Amino acid sequence: MATIKQVAEMAGxxxxxxxxxxxxxxxxxxxxxxxVEAAIRKLDYHPNHVARSLKTAKxxxxxxxxxxxxxxxxxxxxxxxxxxxxxxxxxLVAVNSDxxxxxxxxxxxxxxxxxxxxxxxxxxxxLTPTDQIARMMDAGIxxxxxxxxxxxxxxxxxxxxxxxxxxLGVAHLIEAGYRRIAILTxxxxxxxxxxxxxxxxxxxxxxxxxxxxxxxWSSQLRADDAAAVFEExxxxxxxxxxxxxxxxxxxxxxxxxxxxxxxxxxPEDIGFVTFDELTVDDLFTPAITTVVQxxxxxxxxxxxxxxxxxxxxxxxxxxxxxxxxxxxxxxDSSRPLTRKHT
Amino acid sequence: MATIKQVAEMAGxxxxxxxxxxxxxxxxxxxxxxxVEAAIRKLDYHPNHVARSLKTAKxxxxxxxxxxxxxxxxxxxxxxxxxxxxxxxxxLVAVNSDxxxxxxxxxxxxxxxxxxxxxxxxxxxxLTPTDQIARMMDAGIxxxxxxxxxxxxxxxxxxxxxxxxxxLGVAHLIEAGYRRIAILTxxxxxxxxxxxxxxxxxxxxxxxxxxxxxxxWSSQLRADDAAAVFEExxxxxxxxxxxxxxxxxxxxxxxxxxxxxxxxxxPEDIGFVTFDELTVDDLFTPAITTVVQxxxxxxxxxxxxxxxxxxxxxxxxxxxxxxxxxxxxxxDSSRPLTRKHT
DNA sequence: CTGTTAGCGCCTTCAA
DNA sequence: TTGAAGGCGCTAACAG
Numbered sequence: 001m002a003t004i005k006q007v008a009e010m011a012g013x014x015x016x017x018x019x020x021x022x023x024x025x026x027x028x029x030x031x032x033x034x035x036v037e038a039a040i041r042k043l044d045y046h047p048n049h050v051a052r053s054l055k056t057a058k059x060x061x062x063x064x065x066x067x068x069x070x071x072x073x074x075x076x077x078x079x080x081x082x083x084x085x086x087x088x089x090x091x092l093v094a095v096n097s098d099x100x101x102x103x104x105x106x107x108x109x110x111x112x113x114x115x116x117x118x119x120x121x122x123x124x125x126x127l128t129p130t131d132q133i134a135r136m137m138d139a140g141i142x143x144x145x146x147x148x149x150x151x152x153x154x155x156x157x158x159x160x161x162x163x164x165x166x167x168l169g170v171a172h173l174i175e176a177g178y179r180r181i182a183i184l185t186x187x188x189x190x191x192x193x194x195x196x197x198x199x200x201x202x203x204x205x206x207x208x209x210x211x212x213x214x215x216x217w218s219s220q221l222r223a224d225d226a227a228a229v230f231e232e233x234x235x236x237x238x239x240x241x242x243x244x245x246x247x248x249x250x251x252x253x254x255x256x257x258x259x260x261x262x263x264x265x266x267p268e269d270i271g272f273v274t275f276d277e278l279t280v281d282d283l284f285t286p287a288i289t290t291v292v293q294x295x296x297x298x299x300x301x302x303x304x305x306x307x308x309x310x311x312x313x314x315x316x317x318x319x320x321x322x323x324x325x326x327x328x329x330x331x332d333s334s335r336p337l338t339r340k341h342t
Numbered sequence: 343m344a345t346i347k348q349v350a351e352m353a354g355x356x357x358x359x360x361x362x363x364x365x366x367x368x369x370x371x372x373x374x375x376x377x378v379e380a381a382i383r384k385l386d387y388h389p390n391h392v393a394r395s396l397k398t399a400k401x402x403x404x405x406x407x408x409x410x411x412x413x414x415x416x417x418x419x420x421x422x423x424x425x426x427x428x429x430x431x432x433x434l435v436a437v438n439s440d441x442x443x444x445x446x447x448x449x450x451x452x453x454x455x456x457x458x459x460x461x462x463x464x465x466x467x468x469l470t471p472t473d474q475i476a477r478m479m480d481a482g483i484x485x486x487x488x489x490x491x492x493x494x495x496x497x498x499x500x501x502x503x504x505x506x507x508x509x510l511g512v513a514h515l516i517e518a519g520y521r522r523i524a525i526l527t528x529x530x531x532x533x534x535x536x537x538x539x540x541x542x543x544x545x546x547x548x549x550x551x552x553x554x555x556x557x558x559w560s561s562q563l564r565a566d567d568a569a570a571v572f573e574e575x576x577x578x579x580x581x582x583x584x585x586x587x588x589x590x591x592x593x594x595x596x597x598x599x600x601x602x603x604x605x606x607x608x609p610e611d612i613g614f615v616t617f618d619e620l621t622v623d624d625l626f627t628p629a630i631t632t633v634v635q636x637x638x639x640x641x642x643x644x645x646x647x648x649x650x651x652x653x654x655x656x657x658x659x660x661x662x663x664x665x666x667x668x669x670x671x672x673x674d675s676s677r678p679l680t681r682k683h684t
Numbered sequence: 685c686t687g688t689t690a691g692c693g694c695c696t697t698c699a700a
Numbered sequence: 701t702t703g704a705a706g707g708c709g710c711t712a713a714c715a716g
Contacts, residue, residue: 001457001481003693014703019695026696029701044477046454050401051693053392054708069421072622075411082438091452093435096424110433112388115343135386139343253623260625280414281595283602284626345709356687361711368712371685393709396692 002043010039022047053115061091062306063116065107067099067124071249073276073295074122077146080299081120088307090117099221101126108132118142118306120299123150125190125221142309144302149321151191156309158302158322160293162192165326166199166247167206169273169291172328173243174207177337178271182215182241184230184251193218196247196275215241219251226254227261234262242337243271252278252288272333275326287331294324344385353381364389395457403433404648405458407449409441409466413591415618415637416464419488422641423462430649432459441563443468450474460484460648462641465492467532467563484651486644491663493533498651500644500664502635504534507668508541508589509548511615511633514670515585516549519679520613524557524583526572526593535560538589538617557583561593568596569603576604584679585613594620594630614675617668629673636666 004022008015013032020026021036028036039045053059062085066074074096082092093116097104104124111119119136121143130153137143137155145157173181183200186193197216204211214237219229226246234240246252252274259266266272266286273289301322346364350357355374362368363378370378381387395401404427408416416438424434435458439446446466453461461478463485472495479485479497487499515523525542528535539558546553556579561571568588576582588594594616601608608614608628615631643664 004695005693015694016696016703016705017701020702023695027701032702044481046451048396048457048693049455050392050395050457051708052695054390054396054710055693055695057708059392069417070414072412072414075417079411079438091435091437091456093433095433096421109388113391114433115390115392139386256625257623279621279623279626281598281621283598284621284628286626346711347709357710358687358689358712359685362686365711369685374686390709393692394711396694397709397711399692 001048002045003048004045007036007039007043007045010043011036059115059117060089061093061114061116062118062120062303063111063114064092064094064120065104065111066094066096066122069094069096072280073147073249073293076295077122077299080296080301081303082299083296084300084303085307090307097124099124099126101129105129105132108136112136112139112141116141118310119144120302120306121145122147125187127189128153142306144306144309146298146302147192149191154319156305156320158298158305158324159192160298160326161323162195163199163202165275165291165293166196166245167203168326168328169275169289170200170203170245171207172289172330173245173271173273173334174203174209176271176334178243178334179209180215180239180241181209181243181245181271182217182233183245183247184226184255185216185218185247186221186251188218193247200245219254221248221250223250223254223257226251227258228254230255230258231262234258234264240264240270243273243334245272246274249274249276249278252276252290256286256288266333267335267337271335271337277329282331286333289331289334290329291326292329293326297324343390344387346387346389349378349381349385349387352385353378401457401459402431403435403456403458404460404462404645405453405456406434406436406462407446407453408436408438408464411436411438414622415489415591415635418637419464419641422638422643423645424641425638426642426645427649432649439466441466441468443471447471447474450478454478454481454483458483460652461486462644462648463487464489467529469531470495484648486648486651488640488644489534491533496661498647498662500640500647500666501534502640502668503665504537505541505544507617507633507635508538508587509545510541510668510670511617511631512542512545512587513549514631514672515587515613515615515676516545516551518613518676520585520676521551522557522581522583523551523585523587523613524559524575525587525589526568526597527558527560527589528563528593530560535589542587561596563590563592565592565596565599568593569600570596572597572600573604576600576606582606582612585615585676587614588616591616591618591620594618594632598628598630608675609677609679613677613679619671624673628675631673631676632671633668634671635668639666 004015004018008018021028021033085092095107101124128150147159149157185197201211219226275291277290278288346357346360350360363370363375427434437449443466470492489501491499527539543553561568588597617633619632
């Protein structure tokens with residue numbers, strides 16, 4: 001690998017001059033610039049970011065940590081983040097925590113060693129060790145949380161407007177004539193899940209319905225778990241609910257599997273609306289009505305926030321919590337109810 | 343950010359000693375080790391990888407470039423690569439080229455500046471500028487290609503066994519009773535596509551069928567394009583084929599869309615088998631029979647190959663081209679034909 | 685075992 | 701506009 005010194009030699013100038021033409025911070029005469037550039041090409045020289053970073057104490061690298069790259073929501077988010085970062089000349093190093101607090105800890109440490117200048121974080125779903133994050137911020141590395149907003153820590157965040165997004169979905173079911181609407185959320189330990197539940201309640205109230213505790217269920221964030229919980233609940237009820245609302249993708253998928261096993265059709269036997277797209281295209285059935293999060297926007301917005309913090313030396317103490325609106329993609333699973341009900 | 347010097351000071355030892363306890367290359371007495379570790383914790387010290395890399399000329403970082411993070415195949419591949427890399431203490435920086443040769447060029451340059459020690463590459467689908475890649479290898483940075491195998495360049499690669507994978511799918515259709523089987527491939531410029539086409543032909547021959555040119559179609563690698571080509575072909579034929587085989591996911595999706603628009607059902611009106619899973623779960627219909635590539639394995643195997651090259655200084659000149667077998671996931675769209683045919 | 689020290693490649697004053 | 705030189709944080713000899 002060629003070094004700046006070799007380039008300087010070949011061009012017959014000093015390393016300083018080469019550095020100047022590369023960074024463009026100091027003017028260099030056209031003639032010299034040309035010889036230098038020729039040398040760069042001839043040697044296939046690529047400035048050593050490592051050395052540059054050491055010198056400038058700036059890596060121009062951001063970290064982004066997600067729980068699972070294979071959940072479609074996250075690659076979309078990453079794509080949004082990457083676009084925003086590149087626009088400002090930053091690179092992204094993406095890591096996935098497998099939703100494990102342990103791994104998250106290791107990776108956080110790794111990212112710090114790599115001297116990322118800022119972190120986009122989707123926290124792992126266990127009890128988030130806030131001290132890890134706090135230490136990062138103490139060290140002057142800005143952190144913006146996405147999607148999941150951790151509690152007990154003042155931190156910038158960007159996520160969907162949980163409450164109104166859930167309201168959107170549930171209100172739609174009510175409007176379609178469904179009355180006994182159950183909800184299956186993720187762990188109540190997650191703030192987002194609680195806010196989605198709150199949105200559900202608000203929608204019911206606005207629709208003149210009262211919520212009953214035994215229609216409010218929760219499970220872990222895995223499809224299998226959700227399927228098991230749902231099946232059990234349905235089995236132990238005399239009359240099943242008219243519709244089910246789920247607050248995220250994996251759980252929605254689990255419910256769908258359970259429905260199949262229970263030989264229940266949607267919407268014929270039960271109405272269904274879920275957070276997050278369950279499949280990649282509209283042409284598959286059952287066509288599920290979904291509350292769609294603006295994944296790319298979330299990634300982009302979070303990155304902008306992060307870069308702002310990085311680039312303004314001023315340590316602004318005010319926390320920003322951006323909430324982006326969701327949209328509703330209406331499909332078959334929430335078709336208006338025609339049967340007679342109370 | 344604390345430095346090694348501060349740690350040394352607090353622990354009352356030399357930087358050398360601190361370095362020794364960190365790297366573990368030189369034994370340090372238990373007592374000193376303990377004080378040093380205490381200092382590290384107290385200062386929240388994280389070794390500066392940037393400085394270390396500069397000194398050792400090793401970044402322990404691999405690059406991986408894919409055309410599109412939102413195609414499910416690639417995140418799976420990345421996951422496999424990441425696991426394999428982490429096992430050996432390497433990190434991955436993932437970038438996506440948007441399938442643009444231009445962007446690929448920029449990113450290759452960026453990765454070189456970042457001093458990655460090896461590259462896992464899925465080439466962008468235009469005319470791959472092999473010189474870019476060649477220069478990389480000349481610079482001593484090993485490259486392993488995944489999925490798409492570029493031509494006109496001797497390079498290690500890991501991908502599915504294109505030919506036999508296609509054979510698998512087509513033979514299955516034949517066995518199910520289909521006779522006039524059309525194929526829609528991606529651009530013939532891609533070697534993989536040509537090999538899949540060859541597999542199709544082989545399967546036909548083995549089944550005692552002859553292939554006819556007007557049942558061999560190709561389109562760009564985008565769903566829209568595939569849909570358009572398929573519709574046009576179907577429209578201009580007097581008798582449509584009994585089945586269609588597509589050689590990758592986006593194209594398969596396109597055909598599915600076209601079928602819907604044409605009001606053709608599968609398998610009732612036309613049998614259908616495609617490369618790559620079209621949806622995330624089995625419970626959606628139409629349930630399409632697919633040739634499934636071992637995505638994670640491809641990523642893992644490629645990484646192992648790459649690391650082997652990195653860690654053996656010996657510049658072994660022999661090229662390895664690993665081909666992993668695909669499996670067939672049989673679903674409804676290839677149900678045995680019951681109608682009478684020739 | 686422990687300490688000392690010379691760079692790794694680059695950018696950035698500072699002088700010329 | 702150009703060149704010379706210090707030092708970023710760390711590791712790897714080497715010396716003690």
